[in-house]
Amino acid sequence: MDERRDREAYERTHEPARVTALTDGVFAIILTLLVLEIHVPELPSEKGLRQALEEIRPSFVAFAISFIVVAISWIGHRELFAHVRRTDRPLVWLNLLYMFPLCLLPFGASLIARFDTATVALQLYGFMLLAIALTRVWMFWYGTGHPHLLYDSIEQRARVLGVVFVAAPAAVYLVAILIADSSPAISLWIYALVPVVYLIGAFLGRRSLPPGWSGSEA
Amino acid sequence: MDERRDREAYERTHEPARVTALTDGVFAIILTLLVLEIHVPELPSEKGLRQALEEIRPSFVAFAISFIVVAISWIGHRELFAHVRRTDRPLVWLNLLYMFPLCLLPFGASLIARFDTATVALQLYGFMLLAIALTRVWMFWYGTGHPHLLYDSIEQRARVLGVVFVAAPAAVYLVAILIADSSPAISLWIYALVPVVYLIGAFLGRRSLPPGWSGSEA
Amino acid sequence: MDERRDREAYERTHEPARVTALTDGVFAIILTLLVLEIHVPELPSEKGLRQALEEIRPSFVAFAISFIVVAISWIGHRELFAHVRRTDRPLVWLNLLYMFPLCLLPFGASLIARFDTATVALQLYGFMLLAIALTRVWMFWYGTGHPHLLYDSIEQRARVLGVVFVAAPAAVYLVAILIADSSPAISLWIYALVPVVYLIGAFLGRRSLPPGWSGSEA
Amino acid sequence: MDERRDREAYERTHEPARVTALTDGVFAIILTLLVLEIHVPELPSEKGLRQALEEIRPSFVAFAISFIVVAISWIGHRELFAHVRRTDRPLVWLNLLYMFPLCLLPFGASLIARFDTATVALQLYGFMLLAIALTRVWMFWYGTGHPHLLYDSIEQRARVLGVVFVAAPAAVYLVAILIADSSPAISLWIYALVPVVYLIGAFLGRRSLPPGWSGSEA
Numbered sequence: 001m002d003e004r005r006d007r008e009a010y011e012r013t014h015e016p017a018r019v020t021a022l023t024d025g026v027f028a029i030i031l032t033l034l035v036l037e038i039h040v041p042e043l044p045s046e047k048g049l050r051q052a053l054e055e056i057r058p059s060f061v062a063f064a065i066s067f068i069v070v071a072i073s074w075i076g077h078r079e080l081f082a083h084v085r086r087t088d089r090p091l092v093w094l095n096l097l098y099m100f101p102l103c104l105l106p107f108g109a110s111l112i113a114r115f116d117t118a119t120v121a122l123q124l125y126g127f128m129l130l131a132i133a134l135t136r137v138w139m140f141w142y143g144t145g146h147p148h149l150l151y152d153s154i155e156q157r158a159r160v161l162g163v164v165f166v167a168a169p170a171a172v173y174l175v176a177i178l179i180a181d182s183s184p185a186i187s188l189w190i191y192a193l194v195p196v197v198y199l200i201g202a203f204l205g206r207r208s209l210p211p212g213w214s215g216s217e218a
Numbered sequence: 219m220d221e222r223r224d225r226e227a228y229e230r231t232h233e234p235a236r237v238t239a240l241t242d243g244v245f246a247i248i249l250t251l252l253v254l255e256i257h258v259p260e261l262p263s264e265k266g267l268r269q270a271l272e273e274i275r276p277s278f279v280a281f282a283i284s285f286i287v288v289a290i291s292w293i294g295h296r297e298l299f300a301h302v303r304r305t306d307r308p309l310v311w312l313n314l315l316y317m318f319p320l321c322l323l324p325f326g327a328s329l330i331a332r333f334d335t336a337t338v339a340l341q342l343y344g345f346m347l348l349a350i351a352l353t354r355v356w357m358f359w360y361g362t363g364h365p366h367l368l369y370d371s372i373e374q375r376a377r378v379l380g381v382v383f384v385a386a387p388a389a390v391y392l393v394a395i396l397i398a399d400s401s402p403a404i405s406l407w408i409y410a411l412v413p414v415v416y417l418i419g420a421f422l423g424r425r426s427l428p429p430g431w432s433g434s435e436a
Numbered sequence: 437m438d439e440r441r442d443r444e445a446y447e448r449t450h451e452p453a454r455v456t457a458l459t460d461g462v463f464a465i466i467l468t469l470l471v472l473e474i475h476v477p478e479l480p481s482e483k484g485l486r487q488a489l490e491e492i493r494p495s496f497v498a499f500a501i502s503f504i505v506v507a508i509s510w511i512g513h514r515e516l517f518a519h520v521r522r523t524d525r526p527l528v529w530l531n532l533l534y535m536f537p538l539c540l541l542p543f544g545a546s547l548i549a550r551f552d553t554a555t556v557a558l559q560l561y562g563f564m565l566l567a568i569a570l571t572r573v574w575m576f577w578y579g580t581g582h583p584h585l586l587y588d589s590i591e592q593r594a595r596v597l598g599v600v601f602v603a604a605p606a607a608v609y610l611v612a613i614l615i616a617d618s619s620p621a622i623s624l625w626i627y628a629l630v631p632v633v634y635l636i637g638a639f640l641g642r643r644s645l646p647p648g649w650s651g652s653e654a
Numbered sequence: 655m656d657e658r659r660d661r662e663a664y665e666r667t668h669e670p671a672r673v674t675a676l677t678d679g680v681f682a683i684i685l686t687l688l689v690l691e692i693h694v695p696e697l698p699s700e701k702g703l704r705q706a707l708e709e710i711r712p713s714f715v716a717f718a719i720s721f722i723v724v725a726i727s728w729i730g731h732r733e734l735f736a737h738v739r740r741t742d743r744p745l746v747w748l749n750l751l752y753m754f755p756l757c758l759l760p761f762g763a764s765l766i767a768r769f770d771t772a773t774v775a776l777q778l779y780g781f782m783l784l785a786i787a788l789t790r791v792w793m794f795w796y797g798t799g800h801p802h803l804l805y806d807s808i809e810q811r812a813r814v815l816g817v818v819f820v821a822a823p824a825a826v827y828l829v830a831i832l833i834a835d836s837s838p839a840i841s842l843w844i845y846a847l848v849p850v851v852y853l854i855g856a857f858l859g860r861r862s863l864p865p866g867w868s869g870s871e872a
Binding site for chain 4: 010
């Protein structure tokens with residue numbers, strides 16, 4: 001077997017296409033499975049819209065929080081893999097490891113949907129968010145640290161910034177876990193607000209136009 | 219890093235492929251999850267086909283209405299993204315925002331499957347249809363208004379027409395929500411008929427042959 | 437807008453990629469949702485493997501029959517779309533129409549899993565199989581009859597053969613529906629055997645090697 | 655029809671893209687459906703984290719074991735299909751046959767989640783793992799034995815090694831099935847440890863750098 005063939009076989013076996021296909025599938029299913037936790041309320045005829053909404057509120061909050069967490073995770077994955085030209089075995093496994101806590105999230109959402117003031121439910125949900133953040137950081141650090149897996153090598157500064165960007169909310173989640181016993185309500189508020197703050201932060205200071213765009217190309 | 223690399227990195231990070239992959243996954247799952255709301259009826263031996271069909275009728279109607287709504291939404295998404303060459307952060311988030319009420323639809327379908335004459339169920343289902351229409355208009359308006367995201371810039375007239383095409387059924391849904399209290403039956407009929415009318419409208423006046431097609435190419 | 441742009445826009449808006457992506461997603465989900473109908477049996481300690489298997493037998497039979505039906509449907513879809521170069525509006529809608537009874541199949545499987553000798557359950561399941569066959573024939577006939585949608589135009593003889601190949605099992609399903617009242621057991625056997633016979637038939641007389649293959653290319 | 659067209663039609667109808675798309679979809683759904691078996695525990699206020707964790711432990715173990723089994727199966731599929739240039743009918747059907755026991759796995763996981771010491775549950779789960787291994791070997795052996803389906807023909811030695819790599823855990827699963835009656839606890843430990851050992855084995859002795867990589871290309 002000559003070297004060209006060897007090289008082509010290497011590229012084929014390290015192609016990221018199926019890794020992103022599987023991952024997009026997993027994300028799509030998690031996003032949609034979350035709704036299964038919202039159960040149809042009892043609707044006696046005398047009940048009004050307000051009461052019905054009140055009844056599904058905890059489920060809906062759990063759905064909304066988890067939806068945003070999954071959405072942010074997917075966007076982070078897409079941004080990382082936009083730089084990934086090849087996947088080796090460790091990266092593929094780190095990607096699967098990342099999906100492990102993500103796949104648990106619908107269970108976590110149903111936990112806090114049913115027990116939105118229970119310390120244990122809030123702690124377990126927090127551990128899932130923490131695990132998602134830590135496996136994401138691990139995959140990010142590995143992927144960006146191996147130039148042969150990337151289109152362009154990534155500067156150390158950008159790598160550290162990327163880790164901080166994920167580790168910061170993780171640290172706040174840790175606080176939420178620790179105070180879940182004494183102040184469950186605050187803990188839930190933290191889970192609800194962190195993704196929103198994160199979202200706002202992600203929008204600031206992003207340029208959108210392509211380099212050298214003059215507007216006459218369209 | 220030279221300008222070519224900068225440009226290539228820009229294109230890679232703004233590629234719409236994974237956005238459509240995630241979206242197609244979400245649509246595929248919603249289409250198939252809807253059936254989970256049709257529960258196996260009790261079938262004592264003396265029951266005939268007619269009675270069994272009668273029992274699953276509300277579930278089936280909810281399934282069919284929601285299936286068509288999701289199908290129309292997917293077709294609209296495909297038509298928009300056929301013009302999208304690049305996705306920036308706001309467009310990706312508007313796309314995720316669009317999926318939020320869509321992911322709630324199986325819950326809405328199970329609501330009207332179980333309470334097909336309850337005002338509250340009909341109102342909640344209507345709010346979901348309204349939210350789907352509004353987020354779709356928002357995404358459409360943003361996407362078509364930024365030429366650097368498109369293959370070809372889109373005329374203002376076509377943009378306004380596109381909005382009207384989605385806003386018209388949304389206005390009818392609003393009526394259905396408002397009359398759900400006094401006339402729940404009419405409200406359900408509106409939810410059932412709007413997609414059908416929409417479907418018929420979408421078929422009229424569409425040319426199918428490619429430009430310059432002579433029939434000798436096949 | 438010049439003609440080249442017009443042509444490119446036409447090709448982009450008629451690209452079949454997203455149609456097959458959605459369809460593959462729907463098929464994948466149906467295949468996997470079917471298992472949700474197999475419920476965990478009660479397992480008191482004195483029960484042996486034989487008894488447990490006996491208990492899940494009807495569910496398993498319904499799973500297996502439906503799995504093969506979905507698999508055959510997917511293979512047929514893949515074979516049709518291997519010839520499809522462009523999709524127009526009617527073809528996209530016929531494809532969605534085809535997915536309608538397919539999405540109902542997990543419900544049908546749970547019906548015959550629970551009531552494998554009930555006439556009504558067998559009739560409803562039969563109607564679903566019939567609807568899958570008829571919508572498939574419709575889509576096939578439309579797609580193969582419009583040369584501008586295809587890579588190569590398809591001979592009339594091949595089109596008729598394709599229809600017969602799907603209509604033949606459909607005719608047998610119709611018989612199974614008609615006799616479901618008098619002989620439910622035979623009806624179930626028909627549902628179970630038709631896909632198997634079909635499978636065997638599909639394997640006969642297929643050449644596998646590429647045209648002009650000499651074996652030295654590998 | 656000239657030979658070039660004949661050849662192109664052959665390539666289109668034997669393209670593996672949709673086979674991997676369906677398969678990735680199925681794998682993604684199985685990975686995420688597994689979590690549905692973890693049910694929300696009862697959480698009276700006096701219960702602590704430890705007790706709650708104790709209650710969901712069997713479900714979580716079943717989830718984790720099955721997640722790793724599915725992940726390994728997907729990686730094996732990706733590695734095989736990295737060499738597959740064309741798919742013929744038998745390979746497509748072997749691929750569907752491979753998905754049959756895989757789709758049953760969520761049911762198997764819920765069996766051992768609920769009855770983690772019951773012989774029957776452990777036996778059924780073992781049969782599923784065995785069926786996954788055997789269908790995988792069959793597909794691997796067929797695919798690698800037909801050079802016209804591959805990019806490069808694969809040496810007999812590599813084929814035998816590939817079979818051994820899958821057959822070895824299968825043999826251990828057979829032992830676990832046989833001892834499930836006398837020592838259910840050991841049987842469960844075998845199911846839990848085999849994937850982990852397999853995982854470690856898969857990491858050893860793999861080169862990651864592309865052929866001729868000098869590090870200056872990034």
